[in-house]
Amino acid sequence: MLCENCKKNNATTHIKKTVNGVTNEYFLCPECAAKLGFNNFNFFKLDNFWNDFLGEPVIKSLKRCESCNSSFEDIVNSGKMGCADCYNIFKDEILPTVKKIHGKTIHTGMTPSYTIEEEKPESKIEILEKKLQKAIKNEEFEKAAEIRDELKELRNKENE
Amino acid sequence: MSKWYLKEGKNSDLVFSSRIRLARNLKGFPFPNKMTDEQKYSVIQKVSDAIFKSELKDEYKFIDIDKISEIEAYSLVERHLVSPEFVSDTKGRALILKNDESLSIMINEEDHLRIQALYSGLNLKKSLEEALKIEKVISSNNELSFDEQFGYLTACPTNLGTGLRASVMIHLPALEKLGVLDRIFNNISKMGVAIRGIFGEGSKPKSSMYQISNQVTLGISEQKAIEIIDSITNQLIEKEKEAIYAFERSNLEDDVFRALGTLKFARKMSTEEMFKLISDVRLGVSVGIIDIPIPVINEIVLKTGKAGICLADNVTLDADIRDSKRANYIRDRLSLYN
Numbered sequence: 001m002l003c004e005n006c007k008k009n010n011a012t013t014h015i016k017k018t019v020n021g022v023t024n025e026y027f028l029c030p031e032c033a034a035k036l037g038f039n040n041f042n043f044f045k046l047d048n049f050w051n052d053f054l055g056e057p058v059i060k061s062l063k064r065c066e067s068c069n070s071s072f073e074d075i076v077n078s079g080k081m082g083c084a085d086c087y088n089i090f091k092d093e094i095l096p097t098v099k100k101i102h103g104k105t106i107h108t109g110m111t112p113s114y115t116i117e118e119e120k121p122e123s124k125i126e127i128l129e130k131k132l133q134k135a136i137k138n139e140e141f142e143k144a145a146e147i148r149d150e151l152k153e154l155r156n157k158e159n160e
Numbered sequence: 161m162s163k164w165y166l167k168e169g170k171n172s173d174l175v176f177s178s179r180i181r182l183a184r185n186l187k188g189f190p191f192p193n194k195m196t197d198e199q200k201y202s203v204i205q206k207v208s209d210a211i212f213k214s215e216l217k218d219e220y221k222f223i224d225i226d227k228i229s230e231i232e233a234y235s236l237v238e239r240h241l242v243s244p245e246f247v248s249d250t251k252g253r254a255l256i257l258k259n260d261e262s263l264s265i266m267i268n269e270e271d272h273l274r275i276q277a278l279y280s281g282l283n284l285k286k287s288l289e290e291a292l293k294i295e296k297v298i299s300s301n302n303e304l305s306f307d308e309q310f311g312y313l314t315a316c317p318t319n320l321g322t323g324l325r326a327s328v329m330i331h332l333p334a335l336e337k338l339g340v341l342d343r344i345f346n347n348i349s350k351m352g353v354a355i356r357g358i359f360g361e362g363s364k365p366k367s368s369m370y371q372i373s374n375q376v377t378l379g380i381s382e383q384k385a386i387e388i389i390d391s392i393t394n395q396l397i398e399k400e401k402e403a404i405y406a407f408e409r410s411n412l413e414d415d416v417f418r419a420l421g422t423l424k425f426a427r428k429m430s431t432e433e434m435f436k437l438i439s440d441v442r443l444g445v446s447v448g449i450i451d452i453p454i455p456v457i458n459e460i461v462l463k464t465g466k467a468g469i470c471l472a473d474n475v476t477l478d479a480d481i482r483d484s485k486r487a488n489y490i491r492d493r494l495s496l497y498n
Binding site: 067068078079102106107112131 | 185187190191193304309312322382
C-alpha cells in the first residue's frame with residue numbers, strides 16, 4: 001500500500017485517530033508521519049496539552065486531599081484551596097501559579113512564633129540562612145538559588 | 161470613644177485612610193469554602209473567646225451578621241468595615257468590631273479571619289501595629305495555619321505569605337483634571353502595586369478618590385510592603401500639591417464655593433452629586449480656600465451612602481426620600497461653616 005499523503009513511498013505507519021467520537025484512519029510512510037506530526041514525540045506532547053488544559057495529568061487527578069477531600073480540579077474550578085493541607089498535597093501543582101502571582105515562592109515576612117511569644121524576631125537574614133542550609137541539605141537547588149538571591153538582595157540593602 | 165474618621169491624621173486632607181488587612185486561618189479547620197456550618201460556628205466561638213476573655217474585651221463588640229438587617233449590613237460596607245462579599249451571604253459569619261470602628265474582624269469570609277485596621281491620614285505603620293496587636297490576642301489561644309515556605313496559608317494563593325494587603329485611599333483631583341494619572345499609574349503598576357478609582361464606576365471616579373494597594377504578598381516582608389505603598393503615596397501627595405498650581409486660583413475658588421453653596425443649601429442630593437461636590441470642598445480645604453475640618457467631610461461621605469442614610473429608620477427608603485434626607489443631613493453638618 002502506498003502512503004496516502006505522498007503517494008510514493010510504502011505506507012508502514014497506521015494511524016487511527018478518534019476526535020469527538022469520529023474515527024479517522026491514515027496509512028502513511030514514516031517520513032510523512034513525522035512531517036504531519038504523527039510520531040511518538042508529538043503524541044506525548046498532545047497528551048501534555050490535554051493535561052495542561054485540564055490543569056492536572058489524568059492519573060494524578062485521582063489524588064485527593066486527605067483532610068478536606070479536595071481534588072486539584074476542585075481547586076482549579078473554585079480558585080481556592082480547600083484547607084491548609086492542600087498546599088502540601090498539591091504543592092507541585094500549585095507552585096507555578098504561586099510563582100506567577102508573586103514572582104517568588106518563599107515567605108520572608110513574620111512568623112507566628114514572633115506574634116505568640118513576643119520574642120525578638122530573628123532577622124530576615126538569619127531565617128533565610130537557615131532555609132538556605134536546609135534547602136542545600138535536601139538538595140533542593142532551585143529553591144536554594146532563589147533563597148541565595150534574596151539573601152544577596154537583603155545584604156546589599158543592609159550595606160547601603 | 162470617638163470614631164477613627166473623626167481624628168485628623170498626617171496629610172488627612174488628601175489621604176482619607178490607611179488600611180491594613182491581614183488574612184489568617186486557624187489550624188485544624190478547612191478553609192470557609194469547605195467548612196460545615198458547625199465548623200464555622202466553632203471558629204466564631206474560638207475567636208470571640210480569645211477576644212472577649214482578654215483585657216481588650218471592653219473595646220470590642222460582637223455583631224451577629226446573620227441577625228442584623230440588610231440596611232445595617234450594607235451600612236457597614238459603606239463605612240469600609242466589611243467587604244460586599246461578606247454581607248452577600250451571612251450564614252456562619254460574624255463580625256467583631258472595635259468601638260471606634262478602627263478595627264474589624266470578619267470571621268469566615270474567604271479566610272477564617274480578615275483583620276482590618278483603619279487609620280485616618282497616612283499611617284500604615286500604625287494600622288499594621290493595631291492589626292498585629294489583635295492578631296496576637298487571637299493567636300495566643302489559637303494556632304494559626306503557617307507554612308515555612310508559603311508563610312500564612314490562605315484560601316486563595318494570591319494572599320499567601322504575609323496575608324497582608326496595605327491600601328491607601330487618596331484624593332487626587334488636580335492630577336485627575338490634568339489627565340496625567342494614567343501615565344503615573346502605568347509606572348506604578350510595574351512595581352506590583354494596584355490602583356483603582358473608588359466611590360463610583362470606572363477609572364475616573366466622581367469622588368477623585370483612588371485606592372493604592374500592594375498585589376504581592378509572598379517573598380516580601382510586611383515592612384517592605386508598607387514602605388512601597390507609603391513611598392508611592394508620598395510621591396503622589398507631592399505631585400498633587402504641585403499640580404494644583406496649574407489651575408487659576410480664581411477658578412478654583414469659584415468651583416469650591418459653588419460646591420459648598422450647593423451642599424449647604426440643596427434640598428435634594430444624590431450620592432453621585434454628593435461625591436462630586438464633597439471632592440471640590442475637600443480640594444478647597446487642601447489648598448486653604450475654605451476652613452472645614454476634614455473629619456466633618458469624612459463623616460458626611462461615610463454616613464450618607466444609600467444604606468447609611470436609611471440607618472435611622474432601618475427600612476429601605478425610596479431614592480427621592482433618601483436624596484432629601486441626605487441633603488438635610490449635609491446641610492445640618494455644614495451649617496457651622498462658611
